[in-house]
Amino acid sequence: MRKLLCVGLLVLLCGAAGAAPKNIIVMIADGWGFEQKAAAEFYDNGGESKFFDWMTPLAMSTYSATGTGYDPALAWSDFAYVKNRPTDSAASATALSTGVRTKNGMIGVDPDGKPLRHIYQAAEDKGKSTGLVTSVLLAHATPAGFSAHDSKRGNYEAISQQMITETPIDVIMGAGHPEYDGSGKKLTPDKTNDKQYQVVGGKTIWDGLKKSSVGADADADGSPDPWALIETRDQFQALGAGDTPKRVLGVAEVDTTLQQERGGDKKAGPFQEPLTETVPTLAEMVRGALNVLDNDPDGLFLMVEGGAVDWAGHDSQSGRNIEEQLAFRDAVAVVKEWVEKNSSWDDTLLVVTADHETGYLTGPANEAEWAPVENKGKGQLPGMKWNSGEHTNSLVPLFVKGADSEAIVAKAVSEDPKRGKYLHSTELSQTLHQLWK
Numbered sequence: 001m002r003k004l005l006c007v008g009l010l011v012l013l014c015g016a017a018g019a020a021p022k023n024i025i026v027m028i029a030d031g032w033g034f035e036q037k038a039a040a041e042f043y044d045n046g047g048e049s050k051f052f053d054w055m056t057p058l059a060m061s062t063y064s065a066t067g068t069g070y071d072p073a074l075a076w077s078d079f080a081y082v083k084n085r086p087t088d089s090a091a092s093a094t095a096l097s098t099g100v101r102t103k104n105g106m107i108g109v110d111p112d113g114k115p116l117r118h119i120y121q122a123a124e125d126k127g128k129s130t131g132l133v134t135s136v137l138l139a140h141a142t143p144a145g146f147s148a149h150d151s152k153r154g155n156y157e158a159i160s161q162q163m164i165t166e167t168p169i170d171v172i173m174g175a176g177h178p179e180y181d182g183s184g185k186k187l188t189p190d191k192t193n194d195k196q197y198q199v200v201g202g203k204t205i206w207d208g209l210k211k212s213s214v215g216a217d218a219d220a221d222g223s224p225d226p227w228a229l230i231e232t233r234d235q236f237q238a239l240g241a242g243d244t245p246k247r248v249l250g251v252a253e254v255d256t257t258l259q260q261e262r263g264g265d266k267k268a269g270p271f272q273e274p275l276t277e278t279v280p281t282l283a284e285m286v287r288g289a290l291n292v293l294d295n296d297p298d299g300l301f302l303m304v305e306g307g308a309v310d311w312a313g314h315d316s317q318s319g320r321n322i323e324e325q326l327a328f329r330d331a332v333a334v335v336k337e338w339v340e341k342n343s344s345w346d347d348t349l350l351v352v353t354a355d356h357e358t359g360y361l362t363g364p365a366n367e368a369e370w371a372p373v374e375n376k377g378k379g380q381l382p383g384m385k386w387n388s389g390e391h392t393n394s395l396v397p398l399f400v401k402g403a404d405s406e407a408i409v410a411k412a413v414s415e416d417p418k419r420g421k422y423l424h425s426t427e428l429s430q431t432l433h434q435l436w437k
């Protein structure tokens, strides 16, 4: 539509305004694969409708500088092939954010440790607002890999300090509250999880956040912009409508993940164990984040991570893996609604993908044999077999829609016999950087 309107005298104006997407939103289900997706669809609707079928489907390879690459012929002839030296989330997030392949464990730096330019920095240079939202620790590998620079992903305190006190990012949301356990139960002061202060910048910064006295210069006017700290589910929900603070740091009242690490039988089927009601959903976080970020007339960059799809995959938790995917699917739906109500597909580019597959999920086949996950009907746990407790090099789903999405489609020139056209995660990111050059 935008292009059609750009005729005659309007060409110059439209050319300037329409040369690149106004908004880019990248949504990553950590540890997500094609079979995980099929399992969640079978459970959700008996496989009658596919998630994200309103977007253009592609696939993506994810191997890091430490890895061995991806060869479709070997991937489908040698069962063990995709287990060979897969990427971790730090290297993969770095690739997705900076367009550069690095070594496992590294955050926003190249294999020699040299800092790389994040896509959020390209957004900031264009005067846009920027945000990071995750369902796991807010300084975990994926949000860190989109914002910080450190050779070791485990340096949580240094990384979270960069994110909170040095970057001009406007919204950061995640789990990792030092005063709550994994089921959202308040810890007594003597039981406070001291280690968890590491992901909120350390105890001193946390105390400062509580007094709204910590922040960086987010709008480049020379004065610091302190964070508004939000913690309760009510606060997250309230952020979704009406006026908002300028910068929001949201730390949900739970330990490591919104839901996946809650108590009860962790191997139970989806939703058999009640959800923790005192924490926001990923969808509620995203609605709030967008309501803060879209106050900026220059546009926005937002990265959303469904981080615990991966955690459930590591632990062969079929039920919780599906729960986490449904939470991610709902968060994508919030973004779709926002685009269609508050922006448009001419202005916004949406990317939905994963950073790697986790758990080498297949259907229940014989030993060392690939088979698709089995559909047992709506509301039933599908036939699922976890062949690894680690990540794999399997191709992951990639969906694109909106402004300049054809630039990504054009890069997907490799062909996999089962998964179709694919590109590497660095090529996806390089395309985003090109659009916001």
Ligand SMILES: [Zn+2]
Residues within 6 Å of the ligand: 031, 089, 310, 311, 314, 358, 391
């Ligand atoms: Zn993982």
